[in-house]
Amino acid sequence: MLTRPAGTRRRPRPLWVRSLGYWAFQYKRTWRSSLTSSFLYPVLYLAAMGVGLGTLVDHHVHSVGGVSYLSFVGPGVLAATAMQVGTNESTYPVMGAIKWIRTYLAMLATPLRVIDVLVGHLAWMVLRLVLTSAIFLAVLAAFGVARSPEAVLALPAAVLGGTAFAAPITAFSATQEKDANFSVIYRFVLIPLFLFSGTFFPVTRLPGWLQPVAEVTPLYHAVALCRTLVLGQAPGWPALGHAAYLVALTVVGVAAATRAFRRRLVV
Amino acid sequence: MSPSSWAGPESVLADAVGRPVDGRPEPLVLARELVKRFGDFVAVDGISFEISPGECFGFLGPNGAGKTSTMRMISCMSPASGGTLRVLGMDPGADGPAIRARLGLVPQEDSLDLELTVLDNLVVYARYFDIPRAEGRRRAKELLEFAQLTERAGDRVEPLSGGMKRRLTIARALVSDPDLLILDEPTTGLDPQARHLLWDRLYRLKQRGVTLVITTHYMDEAEQLCDRLVVMDRGRIAAAGTPRELIERYSTREVVELRFAAGEEERAAAELGPLAQRVEVLPDRLLFYADDGDALLGEAHRRGFAPVSGLVRRSTLEDVFLRLTGRSLVD
Numbered sequence: 001m002l003t004r005p006a007g008t009r010r011r012p013r014p015l016w017v018r019s020l021g022y023w024a025f026q027y028k029r030t031w032r033s034s035l036t037s038s039f040l041y042p043v044l045y046l047a048a049m050g051v052g053l054g055t056l057v058d059h060h061v062h063s064v065g066g067v068s069y070l071s072f073v074g075p076g077v078l079a080a081t082a083m084q085v086g087t088n089e090s091t092y093p094v095m096g097a098i099k100w101i102r103t104y105l106a107m108l109a110t111p112l113r114v115i116d117v118l119v120g121h122l123a124w125m126v127l128r129l130v131l132t133s134a135i136f137l138a139v140l141a142a143f144g145v146a147r148s149p150e151a152v153l154a155l156p157a158a159v160l161g162g163t164a165f166a167a168p169i170t171a172f173s174a175t176q177e178k179d180a181n182f183s184v185i186y187r188f189v190l191i192p193l194f195l196f197s198g199t200f201f202p203v204t205r206l207p208g209w210l211q212p213v214a215e216v217t218p219l220y221h222a223v224a225l226c227r228t229l230v231l232g233q234a235p236g237w238p239a240l241g242h243a244a245y246l247v248a249l250t251v252v253g254v255a256a257a258t259r260a261f262r263r264r265l266v267v
Numbered sequence: 268m269s270p271s272s273w274a275g276p277e278s279v280l281a282d283a284v285g286r287p288v289d290g291r292p293e294p295l296v297l298a299r300e301l302v303k304r305f306g307d308f309v310a311v312d313g314i315s316f317e318i319s320p321g322e323c324f325g326f327l328g329p330n331g332a333g334k335t336s337t338m339r340m341i342s343c344m345s346p347a348s349g350g351t352l353r354v355l356g357m358d359p360g361a362d363g364p365a366i367r368a369r370l371g372l373v374p375q376e377d378s379l380d381l382e383l384t385v386l387d388n389l390v391v392y393a394r395y396f397d398i399p400r401a402e403g404r405r406r407a408k409e410l411l412e413f414a415q416l417t418e419r420a421g422d423r424v425e426p427l428s429g430g431m432k433r434r435l436t437i438a439r440a441l442v443s444d445p446d447l448l449i450l451d452e453p454t455t456g457l458d459p460q461a462r463h464l465l466w467d468r469l470y471r472l473k474q475r476g477v478t479l480v481i482t483t484h485y486m487d488e489a490e491q492l493c494d495r496l497v498v499m500d501r502g503r504i505a506a507a508g509t510p511r512e513l514i515e516r517y518s519t520r521e522v523v524e525l526r527f528a529a530g531e532e533e534r535a536a537a538e539l540g541p542l543a544q545r546v547e548v549l550p551d552r553l554l555f556y557a558d559d560g561d562a563l564l565g566e567a568h569r570r571g572f573a574p575v576s577g578l579v580r581r582s583t584l585e586d587v588f589l590r591l592t593g594r595s596l597v598d
């Protein structure tokens with residue numbers, strides 16, 4: 001029976017869930033193309049880089065860290081994709097919700113508070129990361145990589161890596177008046193990280209002075225963590241260290257975003 | 268709320284729905300020395316007012332007077348910089364979500380989701396208030412009917428005309444069935460039909476006990492809708508009262524508007540002036556404020572003046588407004 005006892009009311013939905021509900025609702029417009037590219041991107045990447053380039057690499061090098069190039073690059077691109085998605089979701093959509101579509105303003109005239117607006121949007125970014133990373137992992141498994149039980153843990157690892165980008169960039173976006181700086185982020189942060197943080201080759205191949213630089217970047221830690229788990233190597237202290245780094249970056253990002261949202265939206 | 272809950276000693280100040288507690292209706296909105304600052308700039312400079320349950324309360328004033336700043340404080344979107352404010356018997360600082368749950372806001376600038384359809388804008392908004400999906404859709408459809416946007420329900424909002432967007436914003440504010448409706452220039456950009464439809468709707472809402480707070484630059488609208496109003500100027504309240512009271516206090520019963528051939532104006536102002544309580548010289552005509560306009564006009568003719576055109580009309584809120592806030596643009 002669906003009827004409730006007289007006088008009782010269903011429990012109110014938490015306020016942040018209502019804000020999350022908006023993002024899920026508006027995803028209805030684009031989910032098909034969005035999920036299709038979430039599927040095609042890893043397929044194309046793994047086919048070209050892993051299989052194509054991989055045969056070349058595997059013939060000339062004994063191995064990269066003892067595994068096939070496909071197994072090496074797959075988890076790397078997984079982490080890099082999470083970085084990309086986390087960034088995409090926290091730049092233009094955040095600015096749009098502040099300035100162009102002004103979704104946040106509409107929400108703030110309802111019971112929602114600034115913190116609910118923020119938490120709901122961050123929760124949406126996490127959900128997007130879960131979707132994309134799960135599809136990516138499934139494709140990896142289809143390519144014969146990620147067959148170990150630990151590989152399942154690569155899903156939360158990739159999501160954590162993406163969130164470690166999304167949270168601080170959300171804070172940054174909330175301080176921006178124009179979108180000009182976003183292309184700076186893509187050009188001078190994302191692309192260098194993508195190329196030099198261990199996604200395609202071990203950072204030990206970098207010139208000596210560059211190695212410590214690569215090792216402090218968040219993508220380096222996300223890649224290392226995902227790679228350990230996808231390859232089914234026992235996650236030891238280094239893995240915990242990577243995870244702790246990403247958690248710390250997320251926490252700092254959320255705190256900064258809370259401050260930035262309050263400053264921007266409470267006037 | 269059960270009757271017993273407003274009989275206790277602590278209920279002297281506030282009953283959440285604003286029912287009479289000690290015989291006098293508890294104000295739904297109570298502001299004392301309310302201040303809003305933006306940096307060093309004082310936008311609202313210590314204003315006090317009370318809005319009773321079920322009334323329509325207006326805020327008038329020239330551009331930049333501080334009306335929107337005040338509306339945003341009442342709707343708990345903007346924190347006050349000083350003074351006290353109680354809305355629905357609660358403290359906006361502490362009970363924002365509970366207050367906003369019972370409040371409908373038509374902001375001065377639309378914040379519609381341009382990417383979503385007309386219908387979805389209402390449906391999504393209803394979800395913020397935790398209105399069940401089916402009920403939200405039912406209300407959305409009914410409100411689109413009222414806003415005369417039913418045929419556009421499935422269209423994206425972006426290409427709608429300005430007035431249509433405004434109507435949608437108004438419909439959206441009603442989707443939560445608010446007890447307190449705050450309208451910041453709701454009719455700006457509306458055609459006369461839509462304006463009258465809105466007035467009808469507001470009138471019916473008021474009959475159902477909904478309290479209305481409205482700002483407008485249309486004096487006829489304020490005169491028609493508002494039970495009481497305040498005229499703001501530079502962050503302060505310049506005058507307060509019912510439209511009738513304000514007209515009586517700040518204007519005369521009638522106004523005579525006379526247009527003269529060039530050259531005759533000055534003499535007419537000087538000679539007829541003493542017959543009126545106040546004269547205003549405008550570039551194209553003279554305004555004589557008098558209680559008996561016909562008498563003044565008759566006297567003008569008797570004294571041999573031949574105005575190109577002459578008109579006797581009742582004083583309106585517009586006369587009050589211009590008197591209080593000056594005819595020329597403030598800064």
Ligand SMILES: Nc1ncnc2c1ncn2[C@@H]1O[C@H](COP(=O)(O)OP(=O)(O)OP(=O)(O)O)[C@@H](O)[C@H]1O
Pocket residue numbers: 267305308310328329330331332333334335336337375
């Ligand atoms: N966010 C803000 N930051 C700085 N100044 C502001 C801000 N909002 C409003 N002001 C200033 O406060 C003053 C009052 O603005 P407000 O919007 O309350 O006026 P208003 O009476 O609504 O005017 P209008 O009739 O043009 O809508 C103006 O001088 C405005 O520039």
Ligand SMILES: [Mg+2]
Pocket residue numbers: 334335336375451
């Ligand atoms: Mg305004």
